[in-house]
Amino acid sequence: MSKVRVLVGTRKGAFILNSDGKREKWDISGPHFAGWEMYHLKGSTVDPNRIYASQCSGWFGQIIQRSDDGGKTWIQPGTPPDEEKGPGGMPKGESNKFVYDVSADSGKPLTTHMWYDGTQHPWEFKRVWHLEPSPTDPDTVYAGVEDAGLFRSTDGGQNWQELSGLRGHESGAGWQPGAGGMCLHTIILDPSDPKRIYIAISAAGAFRTDDGGKTWRPINKGLYSQYIPNPTAEVGHCVHHVAMNPSRPGVLFMQKHWDVMRSDNSGDSWTEVSGNLPTDFGFVIDVHAHEPETIYVVPIKSDGEHFPLDGKLRVYRSKTGGNEWEALAKGLPERDCYVNVLRDAMAVDSLDKCGVYFGTTGGQVYASADAGDNWSPIAKHLPAVLSVEVQTLP
């Protein structure tokens, strides 16, 4: 029987939840890296025992951790446990070294971007928001970082090189942070075209490369953001998250600051599909594993009030690719619920029926084993959840 492993990153450590294919009983291990902010953990689809984790701290900066046994043990890549205390220190991989490319041969190395007050501000590495393992090579993994940049490792997370063509885009000096910082939070690798990558940045917008990361183009046509000077600008939109069903890589769904959007042409243009949602503000969005027109969001009241409407936590599902939405409430709090669901905190498994999972800033992880019809908490009292990813195991 298949198994499911849920990887949960929280403000104070990581947790791993395991269940069999019934998804009724869950074992929770953790906290792993107790006390650290775990922004994101994600497993390789090629080698499910390979999991990458972003561990960070306001005090001590960024650490990258890797597990090769499904999360039982962890190493800092390049520093195997038996070498960690080598006399005199031997050359080791520096897995937490994220250095922006400012070399002359990289094209247009930038040293500043726009700050909140409109002045130019140096690019400063702060943390890794998202790790995206390659669908074909377990040693290749991409990292989306704050201040916005895209890095890649091809040696299992030991060494990282920036794909500086993104930051070197002509619009880069005009990118500006959102309230949560200028983060590259979404990375989607097109399974049908290894040279095509989608990324999204708050608050620059979505970008696409068709040449493996050398050159990038903004893909924000059709977005309308009334809070920026030019609401239809090519860049400057606060995109919260983008999702894709791998079986249909040209179709993208986006939760923007406000508005739920879809694109049927690889991001070349977008149309709004908020339809009958009670509020179209939110952070997460995801797509059913087997029904590419079935999508999920968690509506949040507003940008000033980051909690559900009326204290009722509800997932909304559209089976029509947007516009027509139904509230899913069975098993979710019906009153006095004022949590948020952050942008990387929803995921789906690939069992039949599709499982849907999300975590809250109140420390609950909710799961549905029937595509959203019924929900139950599989963890109730974790620290604030930053991210949720799911692995479907044989």
Next chain:
Amino acid sequence: MIRVVLPGHLRTLAHVSSEVHLEIVGPVTQRSVLDALEAQYPMLRGTIRDHVTHERRPFLRFFACEEDYSLEPPDTPLPDAVASGKEPLLIIGAIAGG
């Protein structure tokens, strides 16, 4: 022998349970101590000072002999008591709630 006391989270990262002992040839300064510490425990690179600029991370402080040396230039000699191993260099994280 130089003695260094690390914050709890860095002790976990470095897999040490108490203070760290380092051998340093030449002047004992913030820079030479951190160079030796990172050479012996490479997993700590980037956690105490920035990878590139080598500036102290803002929420960490360096104390020794009940004095704060955080704002001293990195090549300023540390007290003789630290150089002799009588007193440790304390690396301390800023105290904060949450």
